[in-house]
Amino acid sequence: MIGVWNKLNKSTRTNFITIGVIILIYVLCQVMVAAGLMTFLMKGLxxxxxxxxxxxxxxxxxxxxxxxxxxxxxxxxxxxxxxxxxxxxxxxxxxxxxxxxxxxxxxxxxxxxxxxxxxxxxxxxxxxxxxxxxxxxxxxxxxxxxxxxxxxxxxxxxxxxxxxxxxxxxxxxxxxxxxxxxxxxxxxxxxxxxxxxxxxxxxxxxxxxxxxxxxxxxxxxxxxxxxxxxxxxxxxxxxxxxxxxxxxxxxxxxxxxxxxxxxxxxxxxxxxxxxxxxxxxxxxxxxxxxxxxxxxxxxxxxxxxxxxxxxxxRMLIYAIVLIVMMIFNWSPACINWRKRHSLKDFMNQLMKRFIKSKKEA
Amino acid sequence: MSFISYFIDGIRLGSVYSIIALGYTMVYGIAKMLNFAHGDVIMVGGFVIFTVMSTWGLSPVFAVLLAIILCTVLGVSIERIAYRPLRKAPSLAVLITAIGVSYLLQNLALIIFGANTKSFTSVISVPSLKLAGGKLSISGETLVTIISCIVLMIALTLFVKRSKTGRAMIAVSEDKDAAVLMGVNVNKTIAITFAIGSALAAIASVLQFSSIPSISSTSGAMPGIKAFVAAVFGGIGSIPGAMIGGILLGIIEILGRRYISMELSDAIVFLILIIVLLVKPTGILGKKHHEKV
Incomplete structure (x- = not known):
């Protein structure tokens, strides 16, 4: 089974995972509806x-x-x-x-x-x-x-x-x-x-x-x-x-x-x-x-x-989402900031510190 | 006689479109971006005048001056905060930001002034002109609108052609990099363009809301988009083009509304945009730009 899974190419695998998640959420929702756990508002949504x-x-x-x-x-x-x-x-x-x-x-x-x-x-x-x-x-x-x-x-x-x-x-x-x-x-x-x-x-x-x-x-x-x-x-x-x-x-x-x-x-x-x-x-x-x-x-x-x-x-938030997302993604200042504060660098630094402290110990 | 009075009404509406279209066409020519929020600056101008006159009860002259100053400040701040960081970003990102700014202004106005349409007291108190033995009457608002459109157009053409700042604008619109080499401050020139465009939007708001005496948070969006259609119609980047496009569009809209269908007048205006873009994408007076690899 795992062998077949590994043979599939990457995009097929992500497709399976995504569809699996959608079906899982669907089943979960149906179970909740059947069990009467879902409000009327939520059912409409x-x-x-x-x-x-x-x-x-x-x-x-x-x-x-x-x-x-x-x-x-x-x-x-x-x-x-x-x-x-x-x-x-x-x-x-x-x-x-x-x-x-x-x-x-x-x-x-x-x-x-x-x-x-x-x-x-x-x-x-x-x-x-x-x-x-x-x-x-x-x-x-x-x-x-x-x-x-x-x-x-x-x-x-x-x-x-x-x-x-x-x-x-x-x-x-x-x-x-x-x-x-x-x-x-x-x-x-x-x-x-x-x-x-x-x-x-x-x-x-x-x-x-x-x-x-x-x-x-x-x-x-x-x-x-x-x-x-x-x-x-x-x-x-x-x-x-x-x-x-x-x-x-x-x-x-x-x-x-x-x-x-x-x-x-x-x-x-x-x-x-x-x-x-x-x-x-x-x-x-x-x-x-x-x-x-x-x-x-x-x-x-x-x-x-x-x-x-x-x-x-709600609409005001939509407007702010549009402006902030665009400036955050494309403004040179924000791009630099993201480079300096990226999660990847942060993790690497943590790892380095971790290794260093181990060595010292 | 009714046809002539509709025609004159069309010229009035067209003059308002021309003044708004000038703001679009100048910004588009220089910053190469579609400032979606331009229409909403008109709405802001309208609400400033409404507040000063109806809520505070002050004089119309003060209201108009304050609207012009506040709109100019608003236009320059929008450029500084939202558009300048994206000068080098792809045009899609800039366009989405502009839509965001437009939406922000509309919804701020909605929260501050509520969803109800407010009635707007006319700022212009000029007696109406009676012609042909009283059969044809041209309202004072119409006269002021048409005259101010002509005056603004001449003044702006002279400013762009004669003044140093105006020539800097032309230089930036033709080749930004070469303009920098010639010592033109591009950021300052773009900021001035936004200031002029927004001041024109404030004047347009005076004329627009004096003739159609009601205002709500979305009443700037439609004239704004139609004025952009006018700018495209006349050829984007061209000042006389904005005037010709605006007036033609105003006449078409009013005649379409009277003789074809009230509800379909917006659809007619948009259909014209599509036809123009299909037949002559550069508009009436536009120049063709060749894309280099």
């Missing part, structure tokens, strides 16, 4: 951990691995959430099996987010750096605004669409599906903690396998030096779109899980603030560090709920 972790891991693919700042990640989540909730709500009487309906909803949510990922990815190719951040922000706002004015109803004559409030004239058997700024009310609650964990593991596997593959190395080469990558024959267009689309698709899946867990789905929630929150998860967890993103997402979701007095200061 479990699924949030999953979709926030999926969002953080998928954004890390764009920010940490591809090295481009996306401020519209909530927009992809919004597309996935609305496309799938629209499907589930209109098909609630047609497909009665929850499992089939939710599976189809996941596929629809992921595909529609992927389509937007490709469209935005094509625009992203033309711009870089700060412009890219603004373009993704713009896309996120456009998606939010457009969904906010959509009114779609369903009656026995079929679907009806309008851009204005109260212009739909549905028949008596009709029902509003998307009602503008009110969004979608009454999506079937098909997703749960188990589904969330399954998709978190799938997300983790997709992203780590991508990072450790030939494509992943190409994407990181583009991040580290675009011109050098181009000159060794890496197709920048292809890999940028690839990374962007996978990131968007996974955010869409998170949106599906989110939308099938709440009663009222409003486009207004997927604004700039949500995108920044996901960015904070990525920055705190370490850009490019996938496990870090998951841990940061869980901690930053859990903390404000338990430290109630911090509730009003």
């Amino acid at each position: 479990l699924i949030q951990f999953c979709y926030y972790a999926i969002l953080a891991v998928s954004l890390n693919l764009t920010v940490g691995i591809l090295g481009e700042l996306s401020l519209g990640h909530a927009g992809f989540m919004c597309v996935g959430a609305f496309a799938s909730a629209f499907f589930s709500k209109s098909m609630i009487d047609v497909i009665e099996n929850n499992f089939i309906r939710f599976s189809l909803a996941i596929i629809i949510g992921a595909l529609s987010a992927a389509v937007f990922g490709v469209i935005i990815g094509v625009v992203v190719l033309r711009v870089r750096g700060d412009y890219l951040a603004i373009v993704t922000l713009a896309f996120g706002e456009i998606i939010k605004n457009v969904i906010n004015v959509m009114h779609i109803g369903l009656d026995s004559r079929g679907f009806h669409f309008s851009m204005e409030v109260g212009k739909l004239e549905l028949l008596e058997d009709g029902e509003m599906i998307i009602d503008g700024a009110q969004g979608i009310i009454g999506t079937p609650r098909d997703s749960n903690f188990t589904i969330g964990v399954i998709f978190l593991i799938i997300t983790y596997l997709i992203v780590t396998n991508l990072v450790n593959s030939r494509s992943g190395r190409a994407i990181m080469a583009i991040r580290d030096n675009r011109i050098a990558a181009e000159s060794v024959g890496i197709d920048i267009t292809k890999y940028k779109i690839l990374a962007f689309t996978i990131s968007a698709t996974l955010a869409g899946v998170a949106g599906v899980i989110y939308s099938h867990n709440i009663t009222t789905l409003e486009a207004g929630r997927f604004g700039y603030n949500m995108s920044i929150m996901i960015l904070v998860f990525v920055v705190l967890g370490g850009m490019g560090n996938i496990r870090g993103s998951m841990i940061a997402a869980v901690i930053l979701t859990l903390l404000p709920e338990y430290l109630r007095f911090l509730k009003n200061y």
Whole structure:
């Protein structure tokens, strides 16, 4: 057994360990729920951990691995959430099996987010750096605004669409599906903690396998030096779109899980603030560090709920995390300080002192 | 007649965007960074005027002066504390810091002033102008906004072209290392740029909040981002470009809001940004930069 374990390469081993830890935590949570040890608040948080972790891991693919700042990640989540909730709500009487309906909803949510990922990815190719951040922000706002004015109803004559409030004239058997700024009310609650964990593991596997593959190395080469990558024959267009689309698709899946867990789905929630929150998860967890993103997402979701007095200061803390992390990582003064006070040096010095005292004795 | 009055309203909004866009375009040209917090400096200026006038009950002139001074100090301190340590860091790190600063200002204002929108008393007391036998009325705020935009634009162009500091700015924006060799103090020049940009933001806040008489902690963010769109539209780094981009964007936004859809006006502005970046990434008056290996 140990022989097989040692033969596996290092990344496979870390994958096994990470997934093992996730499953362990999952089992622990389920045991606690079954034993009645978990508060109602905590039970509600479990699924949030999953979709926030999926969002953080998928954004890390764009920010940490591809090295481009996306401020519209909530927009992809919004597309996935609305496309799938629209499907589930209109098909609630047609497909009665929850499992089939939710599976189809996941596929629809992921595909529609992927389509937007490709469209935005094509625009992203033309711009870089700060412009890219603004373009993704713009896309996120456009998606939010457009969904906010959509009114779609369903009656026995079929679907009806309008851009204005109260212009739909549905028949008596009709029902509003998307009602503008009110969004979608009454999506079937098909997703749960188990589904969330399954998709978190799938997300983790997709992203780590991508990072450790030939494509992943190409994407990181583009991040580290675009011109050098181009000159060794890496197709920048292809890999940028690839990374962007996978990131968007996974955010869409998170949106599906989110939308099938709440009663009222409003486009207004997927604004700039949500995108920044996901960015904070990525920055705190370490850009490019996938496990870090998951841990940061869980901690930053859990903390404000338990430290109630911090509730009003939550956003302020996010802001400070962003500034302090960046200055701590990149300011020359901080880099020097870290070199002088690193844990490794400290341990070495302790060891030296220890050996010295032994010799003297 | 309604079209003309919408058009004039568009020019008013565009003038405010131009003044904000100047701050973006100068900082972007010189420090090569997108100062996300610029929009929030406008909000801070607005709250300073609100506090001085509504809470303390002092004169508008004092309020405006205090707002300009405090915003300038704020802009320079942001640069000193948050951006200067990251001068050599990758642009991604600087951008995330700038977003952090913007978020910090918004949430500080939220904690200090609360989540409710405050009503803002207009600072400008100029009678409105009646044209075409009273059919067309241009408000005093609109007149002051458009005139101050033109005056500021001329003054700034002269300052950058004629003064020694202004020419130092151009030198730093063209080649930082060569500017150092010529004896230009780069840190001081960047600090001055931030000071000018923030002072302009304070003036923009006077004009913006006098026309739209309400203020909340997030009311600087959207005009800020739109002004950046204006700066990109006109060509980033160019002062006349900021003016042209700002005014065009203001007109498009107001006409779009009136004739297409109230809710979609922001989406229209952002769509323009995407189209500009796809068709002409350097903007109307921008210069193309070649990347060297």
